[in-house]
Amino acid sequence: MKRLNQWVIPFFATLMLVLLAACGGASTPANTPSSSGEQDQTADGEAGAEVVTIGFSGPLSGGAAFYGKNGLSGLEMAVEEINNAGGIEVGGKKVTFKIEALDDKYQPSETATNAKRLVQEFNAPVVFIPHSGGIMAVQQFNEQDQFIIGAYTSEPKVTETGNRLTMRIPPKYDGYIEPFIQYLMGRFGNKVALVPGTHAYAKDWTELFRPAWEAAGGEVVAENPMDYTTETDFTSGVSNALSKNPDALFVGGPSEPTALVIKTAREQGFKGGFAVMDQAKLEEMAAVLGGYELLEGAIGTLPLIMSDAPGVAGFVEAYNSKYNKNPGSEAGLHYMAMHIVAKAMEAAGTTTDVQAIHAHIQTAIDNLDDKHRLYYITGIDDAGGLVHDVRIAAVENGEVVAIPVK
CATH class of the missing domain: 3.40.50.2300 (Response regulator)
Structure with a gap:
């Protein structure tokens, strides 16, 4: 038995090493970085x-x-x-x-x-x-x-x-601000409430929109930013803004939550227009809202499908x-x-x-x-x-x- 062990154990050890080496070629992860790709x-x-x-x-x-x-x-x-x-x-x-x-x-x-x-x-x-x-x-x-x-x-x-x-x-986006303001003031009036998102992009948009609206002779009657990325109920924020009787609302974030903000405003009786930050898209909001009826008076970016x-x-x-x-x-x-x-x-x-x-x-x-x-x-x-x-x-x-x- 001792003589048998002398060759059996080394034989199986060698066999295992050969099998492991054969398998090793397939063990490299598919996403291993490589300088040449x-x-x-x-x-x-x-x-x-x-x-x-x-x-x-x-x-x-x-x-x-x-x-x-x-x-x-x-x-x-x-x-x-x-x-x-x-x-x-x-x-x-x-x-x-x-x-x-x-x-x-x-x-x-x-x-x-x-x-x-x-x-x-x-x-x-x-x-x-x-x-x-x-x-x-x-x-x-x-x-x-x-x-x-x-x-x-x-x-x-x-x-x-x-x-x-x-x-x-x-x-x-600074190219959107002046034509947005001209359109909304011409169609609805010069009072605006700001209800944008709280993310960095919305804050920066607001910092340009607010003084531009005032410089055009308008009045900012309320400013109530909301977290568009986590909130789903915008009732309170919208209600606070509408209590100041604005002619238009400045809204903006991703399309889906922006659509919900607009829907909330309409449900609370708002009849005015919307300046829609370019992050939200009219056609995407219409898909969320079941059409363009609630978006009446909204101004935003031209839908891609309308481009020539x-x-x-x-x-x-x-x-x-x-x-x-x-x-x-x-x-x-x-x-x-x-x-x-x-x-x-x-x-x-x-x-x-x-x-x-x-x-x-x-x-x-x-x-x-x-x-x-x-x-x-x-x-x-x-x-x-x-x-x-x-x-x-x-x-x-x-x-x-x-x-x-x-």
Whole structure:
């Protein structure tokens, strides 16, 4: 028995080592970071393509989840299109993309944590963030950590910091304020109550809207901000504002809670108009409210489906087919921005040199296919903001009507 043990035990020990070594090749996690990206197959089956992760940190739960998921859907559609077409070619090599999306619950501290993870764990060269508080938190380190912020916010401050690796996607919101005020004063009167959200973006909007209203000869009769991201009952806040008999209400946050604020005001007998901060969309609120009746007199951004940009019709059809609803600007602008990023990588000849990618955004915009042009974006300014005009609309007699901006 002793002689048997002398060879049996070493034999089985050796066998176990061989089996473990054979299994080891399959134990590498799929998202292990790599300086050159993952190696995979393109959508049409070509082996050896590089797979680049595009990061997203936004609200995917809570009161702003509808807003965050709409933006994410545009990125996902763009990536799906690119990959189904065989990817892009960068430096003679095929590249495809995947999206890694993390929920930040609209909390800037969570956004910062997510961005660090997306870069360190997934090597994301670009992280899309759809709220100004999170963007400004991440701007504290994105240049040092070498990644581009795809900044979905019209907050002017994000491109006034000197951050050279930010791409602001929507137009600055300060272009909306004057035409909003002119319309509401002309149609309803000069008294306004401010009932925006409490998040950073709403606060900044309010800080510009309030003095502009007063400078135009108006009166701010009440100011009662509410937490649009956590509250679901706005009765008390709206009641306090309406007790001052305003002609118009300034509202704003993600579309779903903003719609509930407007509904609450109508239920309490308010007959006036609404200045709708550009974060909320008329068409998305109409979907929540069952039509435009309660939105009469609201002025906000022009719905994407009303745009005459060359790629809109095809995008709307494809989006409807996939999601069974019309897309808003969150989806449309994220979709177009992703195609711009892909074109910039092609033009720069790299997926990792983020300075070069950012430097080729203008070239990417110039070379973008018409089918991907959902907005009349003409370039990127020196501060990192995409250049395009504001386009607005109002609800009149139950219909959305484009309002010319002088």
